[in-house]
Amino acid sequence: MTGNLLLNAENVGIQFGGLKAVQKVNMYLNKGELIGLIGPNGAGKTTTFNMLTGVYEPTEGEISFDGKKINGMQPYQVTKLGMSRTFQNIRLFKDMTVLDNVKVANHQVAKHSIISSILRLPSHFKGEAEMERQSIEFLKIFGLDVYKDELAKNLPYGMQRRLEIARALAGKPKLLLLDEPAAGMNPQETHDLMELIAFIRKEFDLTILLIEHDMHLVMGICERIYVLDHGQLIADGTPEAIRNNPKVIEAYLGEEVSE
Numbered sequence: 339m340t341g342n343l344l345l346n347a348e349n350v351g352i353q354f355g356g357l358k359a360v361q362k363v364n365m366y367l368n369k370g371e372l373i374g375l376i377g378p379n380g381a382g383k384t385t386t387f388n389m390l391t392g393v394y395e396p397t398e399g400e401i402s403f404d405g406k407k408i409n410g411m412q413p414y415q416v417t418k419l420g421m422s423r424t425f426q427n428i429r430l431f432k433d434m435t436v437l438d439n440v441k442v443a444n445h446q447v448a449k450h451s452i453i454s455s456i457l458r459l460p461s462h463f464k465g466e467a468e469m470e471r472q473s474i475e476f477l478k479i480f481g482l483d484v485y486k487d488e489l490a491k492n493l494p495y496g497m498q499r500r501l502e503i504a505r506a507l508a509g510k511p512k513l514l515l516l517d518e519p520a521a522g523m524n525p526q527e528t529h530d531l532m533e534l535i536a537f538i539r540k541e542f543d544l545t546i547l548l549i550e551h552d553m554h555l556v557m558g559i560c561e562r563i564y565v566l567d568h569g570q571l572i573a574d575g576t577p578e579a580i581r582n583n584p585k586v587i588e589a590y591l592g593e594e595v596s597e
């Protein structure tokens with residue numbers, strides 16, 4: 339680990355009543371890395387995301403992000419520090435247009451002041467126009483500009499997933515957490531998504547942590563992979579090392595890890 343460290347989780351865990359959902363997780367992300375988090379159903383992957391993003395406060399361990407301890411912070415505070423996420427179950431503003439979904443996120447980082455907006459000063463209109471321009475640029479990257487005036491709920495499923503990522507990115511995060519971005523996508527959509535994730539990582543100088551069941555996607559784009567099973571990390575390493583790790587093969591018995 340170097341001065342490049344962006345996220346560090348030390349011995350992190352959480353207990354719900356008698357259930358230790360996650361225990362003693364040690365995980366780090368260096369700036370610019372694209373890292374996978376995998377594991378069988380119920381292994382604790384989303385719970386780990388929830389702890390990293392402030393949805394749950396860990397009952398043990400410490401998490402630091404960009405040099406600051408973030409345990410106990412609220413999700414909006416963690417977002418403000420530069421962490422953004424998508425959800426396993428798509429959470430868009432379904433009755434808003436595609437463009438407005440992205441503009442809302444862009445507003446959170448808007449430069450023009452509230453005063454200028456209330457008073458409708460020229461800087462407000464300039465700011466709004468700039469925001470619209472930037473939002474359309476985002477939509478273009480995701481191939482969503484053609485849908486900009488559609489209501490989010492009317493988009494095809496794969497496009498809704500893309501919009502969720504676009505919206506998360508519009509907040510200009512340093513770290514993007516993607517919870518099963520390829521869930522429900524067909525192989526072609528998954529392939530396109532894989533290329534898109536690799537592209538946005540480079541284009542926006544992002545660090546990405548990705549939960550995914552699609553092994554082809556995880557093994558294809560991640561530099562390192564963490565494996566959770568029954569709430570504990572059982573392995574971490576390169577895709578090659580993970581693919582050949584006996585503990586991982588056993589945890590996934592009957593499932594495909596070799597792609």
Ligand SMILES: Nc1ncnc2c1ncn2[C@@H]1O[C@H](COP(=O)(O)OP(=O)(O)OP(=O)(O)O)[C@@H](O)[C@H]1O
Nearest residue numbers: 354357359377378379380381382383384385386426
């Ligand atoms: N709020 C909660 N209260 C009680 N138990 C919880 C809570 N959240 C998660 N759990 C439990 O923690 C464990 C891990 O769940 P989690 O959703 O993190 O798994 P996962 O690896 O993301 O699974 P999947 O791949 O199916 O999404 C499960 O046993 C789950 O029931």
